[in-house]
Amino acid sequence: MIRKYLDLIFYSTLGIVVAVYTYFTVKTFLPVNAYIGDEVWYPTAAYNMLKLIFHVSPPMYFPYPTGHPGICTFINICHPPLAKYIMDIFILIMGYSPLAWRIPSWIIGDLILITGFFFTREVLGKDLIGNLGGIFTAVILASCPNLWVLHGTAMLDIYVAFFSFLSLYFLLKNKLLLSMIFLGLAIASKEPAVMLIFPALYYIGEIEKRPIKRAYLGLAIPALVYIIVSLPIIIYVGGPLAWLHAKIDNTVIWDVSNGHISLNAVTQISAPWDWFLNIHPFGMGHGFYANVNPIIMILWAVTTPIAFIMKNLKMIITTMFAWSEWLGFVLVYILGNHTQFSFYVTDFAPFVDSYVVIVLFTIARKFYIRKEEKNVKENYSGGIS
Template structure:
């Protein structure tokens, strides 16, 4: 079969996976006509940003949640990009659950598509590469954490998508695009900041000029972040007032235990708990941010393989995941002992795709070795037959 028909076959399979995922997304989340989990904060903040900052008041077809100060809350403690994207749909459709969840649904589909092409690029654009790409899409679609977080209007799915695109373009050596998407990831939520470190390392392997390395690894992401934050900066009264608000509301918040009561032990799940799905976060409505322990353990076990094989693309994929995980460990050490299982979504695309890539690499090595042994044995037999 020619490569053209192989591609058509696998693109068709990918389309079926995405269509099935979309169907079950709509079937699961559309009927829930209520706030789910932290939706009480983010869609409301998105609407308030329209009302207070941009002076636009789309129709409200759904009431504010019963929270103190909610009608002026704009969520300064987190960057604004995800809320801007929600705002686009709220402007067009009005304020109600479908409008604020729809962008997350679209992003969930796009992550499956990105996973296919990401894996195929690393494994190769042959039958094995296409097969690996399909397996990655299936693993991503079956990831319980991504499933819940892509279905609702929270920030983590945006981090997952933009950081995944950043790594995708980084490994294609499209460094400027990668830097822009890294800035978009950071402008969605803070955990993406940790990705600056592995990105700088890879850029250093490609670009030896220190100034250009700093420009691509630090300057562009920072510029993107600041441009996106500009309306908030103006609203807060200028750079100094905004910076003070960020320190008070983000830095202090991130390293404190204020996220939930320490007594809520069944909701708290620290970074090492995620490997065993201990205390998955209850979103309500029968939805839990579960983690797949098999995938998480396989990720940890197969990480050394990337270094043994000296495969830079594999190393970068697993290190992007570990960098974010270590970021959560860092804030734990600094004092935040109230973390949640849904944080796994931030780096789940790296973990899921890395596990598939590493297992396919092992299988390919085994297949090649067996093939070489078979050829040696056949050559021996042919040689023996010629002598006799």
């Protein structure tokens, strides 16, 4: 009975956190009746997909951005289409407007907080410490400046963050098939999630000893999901070979080049190691910046060895999910892409934020248990004497 009331208290607290987050989201982003940052590309591509691929033209209550030649037919083939499909659902219902294309990101932002609570509780346990850790994770996620800006706008990274976070959650619950489906959805939102295949395969190898099944789960399922999501684009560009050629030209070459922005825009560009100190946070316009919390980032780096020292597999996989994506950005930097941005942190921010809470609560629990054991021994010794 006590457990039931405690759960009710923590669920209610989580509900309050999510409600407050939603309120400030709407209050902050609803009044901005303009394109924010890269919204000039993604909502327009979403609308053009409806128009050119699905032959549906919802009413346009907001104009295309000016100063972008070819924007009326741009479908953003250099990035996977899932996030744009989700935007399309709301554009179909509400017409083309900032509110329509931002609402799914707002919903996903709330869902990330909820996922953070249950994820942390899954790792720490469903006791008082686990529930407290879950609430702390939700609060840390809500206060993450990178997630805040990216969840408020219609960009792709918040979709990667959400689907990959769900993938990790179900992975640690040993629901491997469901986890790999969500990993496929993350990859179908944006390419950085591809790096998560490596830590996922490692964890699957700890659970499933048959190599064929490991390959089926860790490689075939995400690839199949990605292809299914991409089918409309594959058909539109003229078939698998044309699509592969387009992906090489528009994704692989693009990802390892400096074409994202002029190298002279030094205040907008930040290398992956700069993110730990919030150097050159990306300016989104309208007073928004994709800031990074250096305290959380440094705590993540400093405490990562603790997961290995404790030999806690769930903690190890959580931090390695974050490091894998970060190392992916380092790799493309080495290959030639020196025009990277601080908002890429959003892709792996849920792993970082939740890991920091989990490791600190784990340390606190260990300290508390040892203190209690010491008190018991002292009392026992005193009783004997």
